[in-house]
Amino acid sequence: MDQFRLQVNGKHHQVRAPRDTPLLWVLREQLGLTGPKYGCGIGACGACTSIVDGQAARPCVTPLAEAGEHDITTVEGLSEHGDHPVQRAWIELDVAQCGYCQPGQIMSTVALLAANPDPDDDDIDRALRDNVCRCGTYSRIRAAVRLAAQYTRKAQS
Template sequence: MGTHRLRVNGSWHEVDLPDDTPLLWALREDLGLTGPKYGCGVGACGACTSIVDGSAFRPCTTSVADAVGGDITTIEGLSRRGDHPVQRAWVEQDVAQCGYCQPGQIMTTVALLAEHPDPSDEDIDEALRDNVCRCGTYARIRVAVKRAACLARGER
């Protein structure tokens, strides 16, 4: 057991967990942040995707010890009102079907747009290729990513 101090969604938190505990469990069980979902536990599906220091990452394969010192953002940290450009685009494009994978899809898109404000189809496909949507909403996801890019630039 060890005490780990984590910066999550702009606030500091302490968790008492073994060093090798997956960060996903700390986020969900200790901090009550249920946006990142457990899908596979091996970083293959993307359901848990969050952002650390501006880059998308998988908390299911990151230990709490390795997360110390990073600035972690989960979907709960994007916007209190749900009006982040990516969230708005997802609603406008009616992307979610079951919704299970959508927090991971959204967080991957946020990281993508930070790096590529006007992404090509290839950029979108590359960034989201390891985020699995079992409902198959990939076409709507691509449209929403492009719409989010427009909204982030202040376009109507």
């Protein structure tokens, strides 16, 4: 077992695991963060999406050995009280049906809005195209992204 130092949600953690352990397992099993979900294990569904150095990333396919020098944010790290603009929009528009994919959808949206504070529908579709929602709440997700963009722009002005 190797020892690694991670920065997750603004806090430093020491973890021990084999270097090829997927970051997702460390986040969930060692750090107790249940927001990133296991969906496919091959980076195809987006249920585990987290932010790594400001970019949407898939911890299910990120080896622990590659994670140590990066700033990692999971949905739990967005805000203490669930009042991040994206979380507020999701709640206001009652986006989640089963909720399994929603942390990944939210984190992909956070990355999108950091890069593009005023996305159009094509931008939204491109940014979230690899996040699968088995319940099919895509129209509510898109509406929530638009609302979160409004909240974010308002907060920045």
